[in-house]
Amino acid sequence: MSQTAGDKRVEREAEFSSISGQEIEPLYGPEDVEADLEERVGTPGSYPFTRGPYESMYRGRLWTMRQFAGFGTVEETNERFHYLLDQGQTGLSTAFDMPTLMGYDSDHAKSLGEVGREGVAVDTVADMERLFEGIPLGGVTTSMTINAPAAILLAFYVLVGEKQGVPAEQLGGTIQTDILKEYIAQKEWCFPIEPAMRLVTDMIEWCSENMPRWHPVSISGYHIREAGSTAQQELAFTLKDGFTYVERALERGLDVDDFAPRLSFFFNAHIDFFEEIAKYRAARRIWAREMKETYGAKREESMRLRFHAQTAGVSLTAQQPLNNVVRTSLEALAAVLGGTQSLHTNSFDEALALPTEEAVRVALRTQQIIALESGVANTPDPFGGSWFVEKLTDEMEEGAYDYFRRIDEVGGMVEAIRQNFPQREIADASFRFQQELNERRRIVVGVNDFTQDDEEPTPILRIDPALERKQTDRLAQTKAKRDAAEVEKTLAELKRAAATEENLMPPIIAAARARASEGEMITAMQEVFGTYTESPVF
Amino acid sequence: MSTATARKIRVVVAKPGLDGHDRGAKIIARALRDAGMEVIYTGLHQTPEQIAETVIQEDADAVGLSILSGAHMTLVPKVVDLLAAQGVDDVLVTVGGTIPAEDIPELKKLGVAEVFTPGAGTDDIVDFIRDNASERDEV
Numbered sequence: 304m305s306q307t308a309g310d311k312r313v314e315r316e317a318e319f320s321s322i323s324g325q326e327i328e329p330l331y332g333p334e335d336v337e338a339d340l341e342e343r344v345g346t347p348g349s350y351p352f353t354r355g356p357y358e359s360m361y362r363g364r365l366w367t368m369r370q371f372a373g374f375g376t377v378e379e380t381n382e383r384f385h386y387l388l389d390q391g392q393t394g395l396s397t398a399f400d401m402p403t404l405m406g407y408d409s410d411h412a413k414s415l416g417e418v419g420r421e422g423v424a425v426d427t428v429a430d431m432e433r434l435f436e437g438i439p440l441g442g443v444t445t446s447m448t449i450n451a452p453a454a455i456l457l458a459f460y461v462l463v464g465e466k467q468g469v470p471a472e473q474l475g476g477t478i479q480t481d482i483l484k485e486y487i488a489q490k491e492w493c494f495p496i497e498p499a500m501r502l503v504t505d506m507i508e509w510c511s512e513n514m515p516r517w518h519p520v521s522i523s524g525y526h527i528r529e530a531g532s533t534a535q536q537e538l539a540f541t542l543k544d545g546f547t548y549v550e551r552a553l554e555r556g557l558d559v560d561d562f563a564p565r566l567s568f569f570f571n572a573h574i575d576f577f578e579e580i581a582k583y584r585a586a587r588r589i590w591a592r593e594m595k596e597t598y599g600a601k602r603e604e605s606m607r608l609r610f611h612a613q614t615a616g617v618s619l620t621a622q623q624p625l626n627n628v629v630r631t632s633l634e635a636l637a638a639v640l641g642g643t644q645s646l647h648t649n650s651f652d653e654a655l656a657l658p659t660e661e662a663v664r665v666a667l668r669t670q671q672i673i674a675l676e677s678g679v680a681n682t683p684d685p686f687g688g689s690w691f692v693e694k695l696t697d698e699m700e701e702g703a704y705d706y707f708r709r710i711d712e713v714g715g716m717v718e719a720i721r722q723n724f725p726q727r728e729i730a731d732a733s734f735r736f737q738q739e740l741n742e743r744r745r746i747v748v749g750v751n752d753f754t755q756d757d758e759e760p761t762p763i764l765r766i767d768p769a770l771e772r773k774q775t776d777r778l779a780q781t782k783a784k785r786d787a788a789e790v791e792k793t794l795a796e797l798k799r800a801a802a803t804e805e806n807l808m809p810p811i812i813a814a815a816r817a818r819a820s821e822g823e824m825i826t827a828m829q830e831v832f833g834t835y836t837e838s839p840v841f
Numbered sequence: 842m843s844t845a846t847a848r849k850i851r852v853v854v855a856k857p858g859l860d861g862h863d864r865g866a867k868i869i870a871r872a873l874r875d876a877g878m879e880v881i882y883t884g885l886h887q888t889p890e891q892i893a894e895t896v897i898q899e900d901a902d903a904v905g906l907s908i909l910s911g912a913h914m915t916l917v918p919k920v921v922d923l924l925a926a927q928g929v930d931d932v933l934v935t936v937g938g939t940i941p942a943e944d945i946p947e948l949k950k951l952g953v954a955e956v957f958t959p960g961a962g963t964d965d966i967v968d969f970i971r972d973n974a975s976e977r978d979e980v
Contacts, residue, residue, distance in 0.1 A: 416915025
């Protein structure tokens with residue numbers, strides 16, 4: 304709504320735009336929303352799901368409070384898992400260390416100094432058994448954040464379930480597996496794009512037949528945003544990645560309604576409150592429409608976008624770290640008001656190191672306060688019908704479709720990645736934001752304004768370097784005790800299958816059962832697939 | 842007859858180790874380039890050997906190591922040692938990333954000129970490298 308002549312309203316000197324650069328008008332009113340609002344917004348639990356995937360939303364069931372955890376060896380992480388469950392957490396989420404994410408065993412030369420640093424080290428199924436010791440897999444849902452080697456970690460998990468007497472069809476949880484965003488943003492890869500896409504499709508296919516309660520792919524915008532993208536880019540690239548997986552599965556001959564209900568999403572919850580809420584609402588509407596109209600889904604479950612959210616690590620500051628509790632609260636609130644199905648809240652010390660137990664507890668308590676004290680969970684989509692939020696949702700949707708067109712013009716997402724298109728868009732956005740900070744056109748409290756020189760140091764979690772040795776010793780013991788001939792046979796079989804079009808899950812499970820290590824399986828596949836090197840743009 | 846022309850400062854921006862957090866490295870690379878320096882960005886997942894080789898081959902005046910994985914106390918000394926072993930003693934070494942405060946003195950003792958932690962402004966980093974990288978004249 305524009306200001307009328309003679310309006311005496313005086314505005315302070317500031318940028319009235321979202322953190323992503325979307326201009327915000329002085330006021331929003333009924334004329335900002337199109338006439339068919341009701342059709343586009345609908346009701347919670349009904350197509351196009353703008354207002355939420357379920358009718359009762361949090362009145363029916365609160366979101367899953369799922370804190371991402373993993374550090375050191377499996378013993379330390381298992382202890383943290385038990386602690387979190389004791390504190391009232393309702394789902395598990397596993398962070399693996401860098402070597403595990405890249406497909407290197409802990410004893411690989413490239414793993415030196417990295418073992419257990421940013422997550423837990425897992426080399427063989429023996430590690431996985433210890434990681435989940437005392438946690439009945441039939442009674443929790445587990446999320447595993449791993450992508451390039453996801454099929455191997457899923458095989459380990461299935462075998463742990465089997466050992467506990469829980470068959471694969473009863474295991475519930477999510478494995479990230481979203482390899483496209485790795486090439487775009489997070490940069491943990493093992494293979495070239497095409498064989499990596501084949502592995503993703505193998506997992507979608509295998510899970511649709513064997514693990515009906517499992518989400519084989521969590522299509523993730525989180526890392527795209529953390530790499531410096533705008534909200535619009537996060538939304539557009541993530542959904543486009545999702546459509547690309549759908550297309551691959553359809554090309555494989557799968558029925559969309561057999562696999563689409565098990566696709567889930569993972570978004571960032573950044574600091575720009577209303578923009579984030581609009582992003583989630585637009586995501587649901589676009590996904591529903593495209594699944595129905597472009598990909599021919601018939602079941603509502605195939606159109607219903609469900610997501611996990613994590614507050615923005617990139618928004619946290621090393622300066623005055625307690626301020627991060629407030630940032631995280633606002634971000635978590637946006638995720639809840641945007642209708643998330645599960646949530647990780649970052650700890651206030653995460654710009655410094657992995658979180659301490661105390662910091663993790665505050666983060667979890669933040670969710671509990673939002674859920675149980677604030678009253679915001681009492682009714683679904685409380686901002687539905689807000690002229691401002693509806694307008695932002697529409698603009699977010701338009702921004703996404705604009706990117707879809709540009710990606711299609713270069714020949715789809717895989718080709719766009721090869722041409723560095725999303726990578727360049729993100730680098731540009733990230734640089735623009737940094738310039739705004741330098742010029743103090745945007746303020747980050749404690750960083751470029753309200754700074755404080757006499758800060759007390761914050762106690763941080765230190766990872767004992769001796770843990771690396773403990774893990775390499777454990778791997779050596781596992782290797783010494785296994786049947787070497789069986790390992791060799793199953794690895795040869797995996798390599799043979801990799802050169803065909805067979806689904807690779809069965810040979811991976813067989814090799815995992817023989818206690819082949821992650822690195823051995825990756826190497827066997829790399830001998831067929833090759834590796835990947837990026838030509839970076841900045 | 843030859844005229845000495847000031848050579849642009851050559852900086853290698855490197856990502857040692859396995860972490861893929863390259864937002865900071867790319868922003869710094871671009872800020873240094875915009876400030877008129879020659880920037881060579883190594884890309885991700887570099888071993889200390891690869892980085893030392895790049896620094897030598899590119900005849901760099903400075904190298905910025907970006908590490909957000911917590912492996913800095915393993916990787917930085919290796920790069921420094923490899924450079925020293927090759928007789929390279931005039932390259933300015935800086936580190937950026939999530940480096941705990943108590944590790945900074947130890948890194949500086951190894952010969953790291955400066956450590957930039959989260960929130961450091963790109964202007965400060967550009968100024969530091971401009972002021973401290975030994976500018977050499979090409980004849």
